[in-house]
Amino acid sequence: MRPSPDTTPRPRSAAETAERVRRGHVRAIDVVDAALAAVEADEHNAFVHVDPDGARRAAAEIDALVAAGKDPGPLAGVPFGVKDLEDCAGMPTRAGSLLFTHAPPADADSPLVRRLRRAGAIPIGKTATAEFGFDSATSTRAHGPTRNPWSPALTPGGSSGGSAAAVAAGLVPLATAGDGGGSIREPAAFCGLVGLKPTHGRVPRRTSHLFSTPGVLAASVADTALALEAAAGDSPGDRWSLPHRPGAFAVRLPPPGLRARFSADMGFAPVDPEVVEVAREGARRLAALAGFHLDERPLTLPDARPPWLVLACVELRRELGLLGPWPDVLDLLCPTTVQGALRGEQITAAEHAAALAACADLEAAMAAVLAETDLLITPSTACPPFAAEGPIPTVIDGRDAGVSGAEPFGPIANLTGVPAVSIPAGLTRDGLPVGMQVIAARFHDDLLIGLAAVAERAAFLPARARG
Incomplete structure (x- = not known):
């Protein structure tokens, strides 16, 4: 007799989760509920905002598509975290800063979040970031320190520290990240993950930051490739974005003799x-x-x-100048942000x-x-x-x-x-x-x-x- 499918929604890779959801072996709502329960019990401060109602609504839509015999996409039912520098419709973007304590929910997704949703993935909340992404650790006045699952006394790195901690702790198989100077790669290294900063333009972004690249942190290489394949391609809102090339992130053995x-x-x-x-x-x-x-x-x-510090400090000072009376906002900022902004003012x-x-x-x-x-x-x-x-x-x-x-x-x-x-x-x-x-x-x-x-x-x- 054939064994019945395993319907346990325990943590799995994004690829395996999506396959099981698409085949009807597990419901997306159960996968999402398991992820929400894990986040609630987590002690690493990986998530700084959770949207259970929005996540469950999205899961119900995925389950309805499966029930109707339709394919919800290659990331069907996969719960993911969104780095809190990126917009996710229905959730506030606070950028790790007290400046945005009362920020309203965003009304639109960033290009990366939009494409992951389109592939069937479900955002469940915002992951912690260094304030404005300007630190090699993720510890802010707004949310406190985020901790490394390998050793909670230590940092998971920055600025995508919350995303790295969430994946390394097994809360979600996937989280968005961004890399303006190592902010995917350092947290990946500190948390024992693979972290790819793609070729500039492979994944479109909605920012004026000339050298920042969106990406993901994931539980496996296959998950990284699956998510980036879904996210890649040119966008009218990003003049640096590149046309999609199928297989740009394919998992295949490298040729010998390199x-x-x-x-x-x-x-x-x-x-x-x-x-x-x-x-x-x-x-x-x-x-x-x-x-x-x-x-x-x-x-x-x-x-x-x-040279990176010069350009990054100028960009930081420009961004802060748009947010409120300068220098009144300095009293709300983290020391590293203040140091960078003041340096940017002097350049x-x-x-x-x-x-x-x-x-x-x-x-x-x-x-x-x-x-x-x-x-x-x-x-x-x-x-x-x-x-x-x-x-x-x-x-x-x-x-x-x-x-x-x-x-x-x-x-x-x-x-x-x-x-x-x-x-x-x-x-x-x-x-x-x-x-x-x-x-x-x-x-x-x-x-x-x-x-x-x-x-x-x-x-x-x-x-x-x-x-």
């Missing part, structure tokens, strides 16, 4: 020696499994952090022009490296996860890290537009995740997805926090 270059510090950044050791060993294992040649000769690239036109010129130099330098090698591999971060309340370490390996910070290798991919992924490389002696960043030339997102899949199948470390 050339890769490993750099522990890109020639300028202080990095914790244990992080280097774990990342290097991860790169060697990946090279052996995927069949590529790994060149470990020292490599020096221009430091992207200084001269000449400094701004020099930062833009430095971006052109960075593009040329990155192009030269990627003309000689297919992959550039570095540690994803300069240190392991630090205290949930902060501060960001200013001394790493006995050297001044006040400017380079916890994610010195993130901004170069943003300023040059190339795709970059953080792949779990292994664990520190204290059992904390370490990520290795892999950078490829523009439009080679599928190559990075394939390499991440190789590492995942070899179980470099569990996809979610132990215990």
Whole structure:
């Protein structure tokens, strides 16, 4: 006799959940209720707003489509979190700030949220973010610290820390994220997840931020690919968006014989020696499994952090100037935001022009490296996860890290537009995740997805926090 389908709505991957919902093996409403119960019991402060009524209405619509014999989409019934920098219709967007304590619900979705909904996914709430996305930790005056499921005393990173914590804790299989200087990759590294910053323009956005890229954090490589495939494609509201190319995020084995270059510090950044050791060993294992040649000769690239900081601080100051009387709003902001905004106010036109010129130099330098090698591999971060309340370490390996910070290798991919992924490389002696960043030339997102899949199948470390 044939066994009956498993109807338990326990946490599963997005792909498996969607398949079971589409086949009628489980109802979307039961999946959503299980996710809402998990969020309610969570102690990591991953979600800062939950919309149970809206989620249940959306689930009922999915179930009605299934009952009518219609296909609700490739993400049917998958509950997901929305980073609180993105609009989600029916929920407020507070950007992690006291400035928006009383923000009304948004009346429209961001392009990413809209496309995930169109694919059948169900937003259940907003995940915590660093205030205005301007921090390497997720701890705000508005919502307090978000905690890392691997070790609750530590940060999940920033600025997409709530999304990373929600996925790593198993609350949802998928959450939106954004990466303006490493804000997908650092939380992925700190929480033991795969985190891809797509090629600039692959996923459309609704923002004037020139180097910020929307994306997702997910429980598996397949889920990452499934969500990004649903989200990709040009949009009339984003002049940088690219036409959809089917298979841009396909999960397939990378071709053999690739050339890769490993750099522990890109020639300028202080990095914790244990992080280097774990990342290097991860790169060697990946090279052996995927069949590529790994060149470990020292490599020096221009430091992207200084020009990135100039541009990011100017953009932050511009955004804050639109929100209320300046500088009265400073009293409501987090210290890191205040520091960045005041720095942005002091930047001269000449400094701004020099930062833009430095971006052109960075593009040329990155192009030269990627003309000689297919992959550039570095540690994803300069240190392991630090205290949930902060501060960001200013001394790493006995050297001044006040400017380079916890994610010195993130901004170069943003300023040059190339795709970059953080792949779990292994664990520190204290059992904390370490990520290795892999950078490829523009439009080679599928190559990075394939390499991440190789590492995942070899179980470099569990996809979610132990215990």
